[in-house]
Amino acid sequence: MAVEIRLSAAEVARVRLALSPLAETVLGVRAALGVGGHEVHRPWVREVQPVLAQEPELPLLRALLEGCLPSFLFPVPQERLPAFEAELAGLRVMDPAYVAAECVAALGAARAGKLPGPAVLLERVADALTRCHARLVAPHWGRMRAVLEADLGRRAVALVDGGVEGLFAQLHGDVVWREGELVVHGRRRSGAVWTVEADGHGLILMPSVFGWPDVIVDYSPRTAASIRYPASGVGLLWEKPRATPAGLTAVLGRTRAALLAELGEPLSTPDLAARLGVTASAVSQHLGALRGAGLVATRRTGRTAMHLRTRTGTALTAEPLG
Template identity: 85%
Template sequence: MAVEIRLSAAEVARVRFAVSPLAETVLGVRAALGAGGHDVHRPWVREAREVLAGESELGLLRALLEGCLPSFLFPVPGERLPAFEAELAAVRTAEAAYVAAECTAALGPRARGLPAPAALTERVADALARCHERLVAPHWGRMRAVLEADLGRRAVALVDGGVEGLFAQLHGDVVWREGELLVHGRRRTGAAWTVEAGGHGLVLMPTVFGWPDVIVDHAPRAAASIRYPAAGVGLLWEQPRASSAGLAAVLGRTRAALLAALGEPLSTPALADRLGVTPGAVSQHLGALRGAGLVATRRCGRTALHLRTRTGTLLTAGADGVDGVDGGADGAGAVDRAT
């Protein structure tokens, strides 16, 4: 099945980007429940499942997240990076008729076993607040760095190649055809679902826990939206073991500068340009940093992206006075109800 998103010329001019901490929480919980995500998240999922086992609303979360996702859980952000609490407030205040309709559309007969909409939104919002605090907030600094770095790349693609250039490199399952976006799902058969943006434009949102899927809201209430896999996600959970010899090898101004720069995923040429050294020198220093367990490297297409590990972040914070950003394959896209 595919989704067609129709955009007028005016709506194409309203294409914008955003990051949603609430969506990452919802999709992260879904991955921990075993209903989504990918093996790339396995290190995080192992820890998350232990925490999630003690959640008092685990049954309710399973009922809502193990199938098609109700759209009321994914309010489209009105700004580039909304506060988690503001997004959660939109869930709490969602109209009862809208919540009921979305649950019925997403869950079918199973929706009859859910609480009344007012109680449902309050209970699920409280549960998601706890899940965010315990499961996502400790990693949000690194997650945000990956997501915002992706936004930067997409903005450059938009400037360099226009809308056509942007969508050409967004995801293999997203195709631009003169005013219409076609988003393919895992099921390549069946009638296409048509989405009208309704004059509100399109919001593009990179996602960590949605990776590797493309997620589209089939029935948007305002702007149409696409959540697509962020580049560099595979770097987030890699945590190589450090050795005392390796740690000794990272001493020096250039390597310290590399660690400071790698709070976001960067390529070797980008690091060389930023530090004013040759790509060969950067590669040599990165090898030492990887050996010390301070940097992780993952290939993304033809480009190798580097990101400091949690150990690297803690060392940078302690040594250089930089605020820490962490606390204490298939490429097929899925099309869900919710963005």
């Protein structure tokens, strides 16, 4: 089924980018349940499934996440990089009538009728997601956030270079922009079409780790329409860091030694940030020191700077002969 999101000229001007740690927690739990997600997340799923099995509200989470996802679990972020706690606070004060209606729409009246009342449901779900975030997502959030922020940087450049049309063109193969209308094609290419009205609130685009490789659309937005699209660089997220000689780490520090280990191939600053789970600004600072020492060379092509180890840097990363 295709989804059509109708946007007036004023709403196009309100297109913005944001992250949602709450949405990543919800989608991560769903992936760990074996319902959604992709094989690329298998290393993480194997790690967290024993932890998730100890969650006391696991039956309730399973009931909510095994089928269509209720929209109330995905409140629209009010800022570009919201804190998980801020999003969770918004979830706790959702209108109970809206929660009840969304449960019926997503699960059907029979299944929704077996759930607790909306006020109790919100409290129990919020508490469960707090625990799941702390135990499943937070230990990996540094690397995840680096991947998501790097993607936001790429989309911002696309917006500057090509306007909204250029931004939509690079978003995903299932997303097509026609004047005043954004069409998102589903996996099953049927003739059915669902129309979403932004109602003057605009559109929020959010990269997602655990939604990858799918595009997720809020079918019944209360405010701004929203699309969660697959973040670039997810394939590298669960790779184990390359080993570096212990002596090199002791001299350069963990991050600079890890940068040298990664730079056996040309990589951009966002790529390095995603691989190491640190911010792009931190990577830039460390690269400056490594360049000053003659260990890294940087070449700029257009807006992109590519970095590579020098011969001296490569010699330092080699394991010492026994």
